[in-house]
Amino acid sequence: MIVPEGILCSKSHEYLLEDGNSVYTVGLTDYAVEQLGDIVFVELPETGSEFSKGEVFATVESVKAASEIYMPVGGKIIEVNEKIVESPEILNESPFEEGWLVKIESPDAQAESGDLLEYSDYKEEIE
Amino acid sequence: MGNKTVLYNKHIELGAKMVEFGGWDMPVQYTSIIEEHKTVRNSAGVFDVSHMGQIFVSGKQAVDFLQSIVPQDIAKLMIQKAEYCQLTRDNGGLTDDLIIYHLDKELYLIIANAANVQKDFEWLTSKAKGFEIILENKSNEFSMIALQGPNAGKIVKKLGLKEEEQPHFFTIKTFSLNGIEGYIARTGYTGEDGFEFIIKNEYALKLWDMIFKEGEEFKIKPVGLGARDTLRLEAALMLYGNDLNEDITPIEAGLKWSIPADKKEDYTGKNVILSQIKNGVSKKLIGLEMTERAIPRHGYEIYFQGHKTGVVSSGGYSPTLDKNIAMGYVDTKDNITLDETIEIMVRNKLYKAKVVKRPFVAKRYKIN
Numbered sequence: 224m225i226v227p228e229g230i231l232c233s234k235s236h237e238y239l240l241e242d243g244n245s246v247y248t249v250g251l252t253d254y255a256v257e258q259l260g261d262i263v264f265v266e267l268p269e270t271g272s273e274f275s276k277g278e279v280f281a282t283v284e285s286v287k288a289a290s291e292i293y294m295p296v297g298g299k300i301i302e303v304n305e306k307i308v309e310s311p312e313i314l315n316e317s318p319f320e321e322g323w324l325v326k327i328e329s330p331d332a333q334a335e336s337g338d339l340l341e342y343s344d345y346k347e348e349i350e
Numbered sequence: 351m352g353n354k355t356v357l358y359n360k361h362i363e364l365g366a367k368m369v370e371f372g373g374w375d376m377p378v379q380y381t382s383i384i385e386e387h388k389t390v391r392n393s394a395g396v397f398d399v400s401h402m403g404q405i406f407v408s409g410k411q412a413v414d415f416l417q418s419i420v421p422q423d424i425a426k427l428m429i430q431k432a433e434y435c436q437l438t439r440d441n442g443g444l445t446d447d448l449i450i451y452h453l454d455k456e457l458y459l460i461i462a463n464a465a466n467v468q469k470d471f472e473w474l475t476s477k478a479k480g481f482e483i484i485l486e487n488k489s490n491e492f493s494m495i496a497l498q499g500p501n502a503g504k505i506v507k508k509l510g511l512k513e514e515e516q517p518h519f520f521t522i523k524t525f526s527l528n529g530i531e532g533y534i535a536r537t538g539y540t541g542e543d544g545f546e547f548i549i550k551n552e553y554a555l556k557l558w559d560m561i562f563k564e565g566e567e568f569k570i571k572p573v574g575l576g577a578r579d580t581l582r583l584e585a586a587l588m589l590y591g592n593d594l595n596e597d598i599t600p601i602e603a604g605l606k607w608s609i610p611a612d613k614k615e616d617y618t619g620k621n622v623i624l625s626q627i628k629n630g631v632s633k634k635l636i637g638l639e640m641t642e643r644a645i646p647r648h649g650y651e652i653y654f655q656g657h658k659t660g661v662v663s664s665g666g667y668s669p670t671l672d673k674n675i676a677m678g679y680v681d682t683k684d685n686i687t688l689d690e691t692i693e694i695m696v697r698n699k700l701y702k703a704k705v706v707k708r709p710f711v712a713k714r715y716k717i718n
Contacts, residue, residue: 260367260576261384263667264645264674266697282697284645286383286667287576289697 231339298329355400372464383576394499395573403467442599442622493554498544541585586708646676
């Protein structure tokens with residue numbers, strides 16, 4: 224698995240990846256999907272809806288349990304990954320590429336991402 | 351940190367994810383719950399179920415004692431036969447649900463749920479006054495390995511037990527193979543044909559390795575508690591703590607089939623149970639299948655025609671059906687019947703479901 228350069232990770236295991244022009248991709252880290260096990264259900268927000276940092280914006284369910292997913296920074300949902308709604312197993316197979324959750328527009332991301340960790344530090348933190 | 355079974359290091363070696371369950375550190379999955387589930391349905395899987403309790407009842411009045419504590423007719427249980435039983439309370443609710451094996455003359459083995467072993471033993475001890483029996487909790491001396499799936503019989507044959515030497519469905523035998531001695535029962539918790547080996551701790555590792563050696567050609571896998579739960583849910587088998595508890599009677603739980611109405615002997619809770627058989631119950635267990643996209647889980651509320659009628663007792667994703675299914679208790683007054691539409695409250699939103707027959711996946715026991 225290739226970990227995209229420059230991703231920032233939250234302690235609740237979401238990642239944030241800058242696409243440019245205040246647009247960011249949000250997903251779940253490889254560690255998160257590994258811990259969840261077989262993912263069988265994903266509920267994503269509607270495009271256009273807005274969430275602040277730390278707010279629940281999606282739900283991911285594995286065979287065992289339902290998990291709430293939190294916004295790593297505040298922003299507006301501009302695109303959701305419909306493919307993972309149809310085939311949730313993509314999240315397990317490719318968390319950083321095919322299995323992203325949403326794209327957000329977040330003008331305040333820079334200011335709000337202070338508590339997010341670089342991938343290497345995140346890895347250290349969870350070990 | 352919970353208790354560790356004799357096979358604990360084996361699970362770690364196999365890369366299992368461990369969880370605490372009923373006071374024990376148990377493997378919840380090795381690779382993937384769905385993969386392990388399908389292995390059991392298509393070939394065979396191996397479970398460490400050493401967390402389950404073994405309580406032996408022996409003595410001249412063993413049968414009289416058992417008659418007084420479960421609704422089932424233990425006097426009719428022949429030697430080598432097994433029976434699914436409930437440890438009823440005065441209110442008809444359950445201290446536990448059990449399998450009772452009639453091992454030999456005046457000797458019975460009770461298999462109890464891990465989390466309930468101590469409670470059951472205390473309950474049994476309190477009920478044993480005046481009976482000439484010996485009660486022994488030997489849970490710490492015994493391990494239990496389950497081999498479940500359509501290829502289980504072939505693997506047991508390769509282990510050295512010819513078909514005619516294997517126990518029939520819901521019976522138990524002693525066995526001796528390569529220096530390993532113990533009991534082998536044709537019982538399980540998956541809805542598939544299969545066996546449970548009940549052996550002294552010292553034999554567990556050797557038997558585990560033997561099973562994997564003989565099962566290799568069938569591509570068997572170790573299976574964790576995660577798949578054990580999805581398998582038993584598809585077969586609509588009860589899980590104590592979810593579907594059963596001290597306030598739910600076996601009649602409400604749809605277990606009337608397991609209770610003889612004509613048993614003469616008195617047993618704890620008999621009045622309540624007979625009255626429910628005669629007059630009906632106020633809540634009953636149903637099976638349901640989601641028709642809208644949502645996963646029903648334990649504790650979620652069930653609605654019927656706009657009002658709350660009950661609660662989900664067990665639910666989740668069914669790997670065999672690729673559907674979301676559940677069991678739950680509903681108010682009998684609502685007269686909810688097969689195919690009726692109900693709704694499940696999931697994260698403050700109602701999702702439609704349909705009442706379906708239990709089991710969700712047909713059982714495939716080998717009954718000869």
